Amino acid sequence: MATTTQPGPRERLLTAAQELFYARGPAVGVDALLKEANVARRSLYEHFGGKDGLVAAVLRRAADEDLxxxxxxxxxxxxxxxxxxxxxxxLDELVSNDEFRGCRYFASDLTFADPDHPAHAETEAFRQRLRELLVRELKALGHRRPARAAEQLHLLIEGTLVMGATQDGQRPARAARDLAALVLD
Structure with a gap:
């Protein structure tokens, strides 16, 4: 007889938080997280030290998936x-999807006003990794200013994600693609 192993409390918290933070924003309450994950409050503190630690862990996990x-x-x-x-x-396909809710990193930065909140270190780490990926691609292209062009492309990506969440039917990635072609040339 085969047995199915259910995820433990840590994994259930991560999964529930990632889904709820994306759907409702990172300010979602602890009670909603615990209910969705079907775990006791103690599990949150044992595994993450509290909600701030869970937010940081979710952003780290999401960053790996997003990259x-x-x-x-x-x-x-x-x-x-x-x-x-x-x-x-x-990106056009992504932001045109009905389930697209915007950029989780931007939402986190706006939600947590305290500059020392651990979410900010995670959002910056993600953005740095994305810029490094862009620089790699621009170097392969032979671009004469890969770091500067990566900043510009990153701005177009972030703008696409923000506009994609707020501008139904506008297709911001198409306009960003046209501008990206200018950056590449």
């Missing part, structure tokens, strides 16, 4: 220019 998504989005071609422009095509 894997960016890598996959870039994998559509061997030509660096097409790879980077194709990224904006994939």
């Amino acid at each position: 894997a998504w960016y890598e996959q989005a870039l994998a559509g071609s061997t030509d660096p220019r097409r790879r980077l422009l194709g990224l904006f095509d994939r």
Whole structure:
């Protein structure tokens, strides 16, 4: 007889928090998190030290998943220019999805006003990793100013995510793709 192992409290908290933070924002209450994860309050403190630790852990986990998504989005071609422009095509698909709720990193930065909140270190770490990925691609392209161009592309990506969450039907990634072509040229 096969047995199915259920995830433990730590994993249930991470999964519930990642889903709730994205759907309702990172300010979602602890009681809602505990109910969704079906765990006792003690589990939150044992595994994460409190909600702030859970927020940071969720952002770290989401960052790994999101960066894997960016890598996959870039994998559509061997030509660096097409790879980077194709990224904006994939962003168009992402922000056009009815379930898209915006950028989790931007939402976290806005939610937690305290500059020392652990969420800010995680959002900055994610953004740094994304810029490094862009610099890598721009170097492969032979761009003469890869760090500067990565900043510009990153701005277009962030703008696409924000506009995609607030501008129904506007397709901001298409406009961003046109601007990205100028940055690449």
